[in-house]
Amino acid sequence: MNKKAIIAGHICVDITPVFPNNTKNDIRELLQPGKLIHVGKADVHTGGAVANTGLAMKFLGADTMLMGKVGDDAFGHMVLDILKEHGAAEHMLISPELSTSYSVVLAVPGIDRIFLHNPGANDSFRSEDIPEKMLEEAALFHFGYPPIMRSMYENDGEELLKIMMRAKKAGTATSLDMAAIDPDSDAGHADWEKILARVLPYVDFFVPSAEELCFMLDRERYLSWQARAEGRDMMETLDIEKDIKPLADRCLDLGAKIIVIKCGKPGMYYRTAGKEDLAGIGSKAGLNPLVWSDQEGFEKSYIPEKVLSGTGAGDTSIAAFLTAMLEGCPPKECLQLSAATGACCVTSYDALSGLKSFDFLRNKIRQGWKKNE
16 A cells, blocks of 8 residues: 555553452542552553554554654653654654653553543644645545644644644645543633534544543533443443434534544444535545445444453554555445454553454454454
8 A cells, every 4th residue: 555644643651550350440449549559560652643543554554654742851762762663753753842741541440541641742743843745745644632732722723723724735635533631621621612613624534532522512411421421431321323423413514524433342433424525535545435425324343352451442443444444445344444453452551562454354354253232
């Protein structure tokens, strides 16, 4: 496959302490002040959309160019060394004045992950950091995690809008992924409905999680989801017709062309615009509007062999979706490979160790890989 893809945005170091399988899964009882919690060896890897999605696409056969920003510090050198092992450090930016972003990922068995996050150099990423020549060479531009990159949500998303407009002007297909938002942070007080209204007309593939999207577009609905879940995984309590479809409708109204909403363990909801809207994606990506237009459905997730951590599962599932799209696969196969990749990712503590090739996944699907009901 000779179509180039730029994966830009947020990158960090993920530090994941390994909890024993017999750890109590009531987080209120587990994380008590003054309590000593015994954990195992920490799993330390690159994280964020640039590393997770970019390296996964590279593993799956895509020609990727990774672009993020790190500091000239120990974590930054760690990130660059890991990317160099994959031949993917060439386009990274180094800021001597800033620190490298890191996350402490609490992946307690039986509950959703909790992140302690420092955005670091990601906050200073700007449109001018992306060379025009790279955009002109790329068939796809994917940007990840603007909610944890200050420059992307300040001024009603002006900088994010500049980036997506530049990519579209270069004839490049665009993709946008989001991230969880701390309600008490500056990002939590940003007007995300206004930001999305400005940006989504320039987004071809919009691939947020249901939780992220609902927080941004319908805070009242989001709070009702929280109350209904009563501390459980919110995603497992959702109703596709009542909860997810209205969000997808809103995204189409705002201008997104192809929507994939990640719904955690249950699977992924997808929706596409009409063929006239899809014609605007551009020829470099090679997407056929006749095949992709007016599609809708829910792709259930595959049952993984084991579950160690959900870290990177959403990113790598989107990596598979985008890679398959660039390879010319029809929508249904793109979503199957996406769901299958997510099921492989959760078998490891990091985002990449559990991944399998498309040939392996296609064979396992043909052999009757069971899905969650």
